[in-house]
Amino acid sequence: MMEININSKIEIAKLVTKIENHDDDLSTWAIKNIKGAQIIGITGVFGSGKSTLISKLAVKFLSEGKRVAVLGVDPSSPFSGGAVLGDRIRMKDLNRYENVYVRSLSSRGKVGGLSYFTADVVNLFDALGFDVIIIETVGSGQDEIDIYNIAHTIVVIQVPTLGDEVQVIKAGQMEIGDIFVVNKADQGPADEKIREIETLITPRENGWIPKIIKTVAVRNQNIDELKNAIEEHYSYLKKNNMLYEKLILRLKYLLKQHITFELDNLMDSSISSQIAESLLKEKSITGSVNEILKILGEKYGEGRNI
Amino acid sequence: MRKIRILIAKPGLDGHDRGAKVLARALMEEGFEVIYTGIHQTAEDIVRTAIEEDVDVIGLSILSGAHMYHFTRVLELMKKNGLNDVLLIGGGIVPNDDREKLRDMGVAEIFMPGTPINEISEFIRKNIKRPS
Numbered sequence: 198m199m200e201i202n203i204n205s206k207i208e209i210a211k212l213v214t215k216i217e218n219h220d221d222d223l224s225t226w227a228i229k230n231i232k233g234a235q236i237i238g239i240t241g242v243f244g245s246g247k248s249t250l251i252s253k254l255a256v257k258f259l260s261e262g263k264r265v266a267v268l269g270v271d272p273s274s275p276f277s278g279g280a281v282l283g284d285r286i287r288m289k290d291l292n293r294y295e296n297v298y299v300r301s302l303s304s305r306g307k308v309g310g311l312s313y314f315t316a317d318v319v320n321l322f323d324a325l326g327f328d329v330i331i332i333e334t335v336g337s338g339q340d341e342i343d344i345y346n347i348a349h350t351i352v353v354i355q356v357p358t359l360g361d362e363v364q365v366i367k368a369g370q371m372e373i374g375d376i377f378v379v380n381k382a383d384q385g386p387a388d389e390k391i392r393e394i395e396t397l398i399t400p401r402e403n404g405w406i407p408k409i410i411k412t413v414a415v416r417n418q419n420i421d422e423l424k425n426a427i428e429e430h431y432s433y434l435k436k437n438n439m440l441y442e443k444l445i446l447r448l449k450y451l452l453k454q455h456i457t458f459e460l461d462n463l464m465d466s467s468i469s470s471q472i473a474e475s476l477l478k479e480k481s482i483t484g485s486v487n488e489i490l491k492i493l494g495e496k497y498g499e500g501r502n503i
Numbered sequence: 504m505r506k507i508r509i510l511i512a513k514p515g516l517d518g519h520d521r522g523a524k525v526l527a528r529a530l531m532e533e534g535f536e537v538i539y540t541g542i543h544q545t546a547e548d549i550v551r552t553a554i555e556e557d558v559d560v561i562g563l564s565i566l567s568g569a570h571m572y573h574f575t576r577v578l579e580l581m582k583k584n585g586l587n588d589v590l591l592i593g594g595g596i597v598p599n600d601d602r603e604k605l606r607d608m609g610v611a612e613i614f615m616p617g618t619p620i621n622e623i624s625e626f627i628r629k630n631i632k633r634p635s
Contacts, residue, residue, distance in 0.1 A: 206554050214557045278506075279506075279533060292548050
């Protein structure tokens with residue numbers, strides 16, 4: 198379909214923009230040209246040090262001669278639809294390297310930690326020949342688990358002092374981590390945090406026992422250890438023929454996102470009630486909600502279409 | 504509709520970033536996607552970020568007095584990299600004589616302290632060089 202110069206950041210950037218704006222042909226091309234990049238997801242609450250850690254981690258891969266793509270997702274405004282994308286502030290070091298491409302994405306109205314087309318952008322990077330793709334999720338919190346569907350290895354970042362041991366046994370992020378990082382380890386009872394995680398964390402569905410690593414990202418402490426743990430997990434997936442399962446998961450997730458995107462758009466349009474009726478036709482909720490909306494419309498709307 | 508992407512950056516040894524942050528936030532509220540890079544950026548950093556983020560607008564905030572140097576350098580690198588369709592604007596304390604010179608050089612506009620936000624966002628919507 199096309200000739201792309203992978204060394205041209207301008208070309209890559211324009212392609213990402215196209216995908217972000219729902220270019221179906223390009224998404225299809227990307228899927229057909231997936232080469233098998235290593236995909237790493239970094240998640241954790243805002244301020245836990247995701248961006249800094251990614252910057253240090255990316256340098257390790259770059260020094261091995263690998264091509265690295267970094268995707269940072271930040272939240273969009275529910276009111277204006279705009280966004281402030283600030284992940285790059287902590288990634289300035291990467292400007293010294295040629296073989297890395299960094300891109301900030303707005304979540305564009307989607308919850309779950311990624312945007313609708315993040316999987317498509319990842320496929321694009323993969324197809325373009327990047328060896329390693331690192332994704333930073335929005336960082337809002339515990340139910341941010343979309344990344345599980347895209348990344349081979351999930352790194353969940355925790356910091357000392359936040360939350361007690363009950364946080365560790367909750368559903369959500371604690372269930373998807375392959376590696377737990379206790380970052381900012383110099384700023385509180387890090388060992389206590391590690392013990393909490395150690396005591397309560399269970400093996401993952403595929404048998405992998407999560408690793409726990411203590412880091413101080415700003416001082417580059419234990420980043421090698423983190424990198425090794427990521428490699429070890431990736432080898433584990435490879436050795437047990439689990440990489441293809443991850444790819445299946447990613448493609449199914451991608452399809453679901455495309456459907457949700459279309460559906461969300463339709464629900465915002467004037468035919469939303471028809472969509473609801475056709476999807477929920479047997480369900481009593483449709484009728485009652487529509488009835489109430491009608492009453493409210495008559496009472497308060499004065500002819501306005503609610 | 505396509506989202507307009509704006510890079511807000513502070514070049515050089517100028518740490519006064521309150522204005523840049525307020526503007527980043529205000530432009531977000533206007534519906535733009537704002538990439539904020541923080542302080543102490545070189546012209547090379549700024550242009551590289553603009554390329555990677557595929558922005559429509561580069562906005563430089565300068566209060567240090569070094570505006571002639573930084574704008575010249577950024578314009579040079581923009582030209583070198585073929586960023587002809589990217590709008591360059593600025594904000595900060597810039598004397599009138601220099602503002603005129605900068606406009607002649609290719610800076611679309613310099614906004615002075617006290618400019619209402621909607622003036623800036625209107626300017627951006629009207630003057631971006633790519634189809635929106």
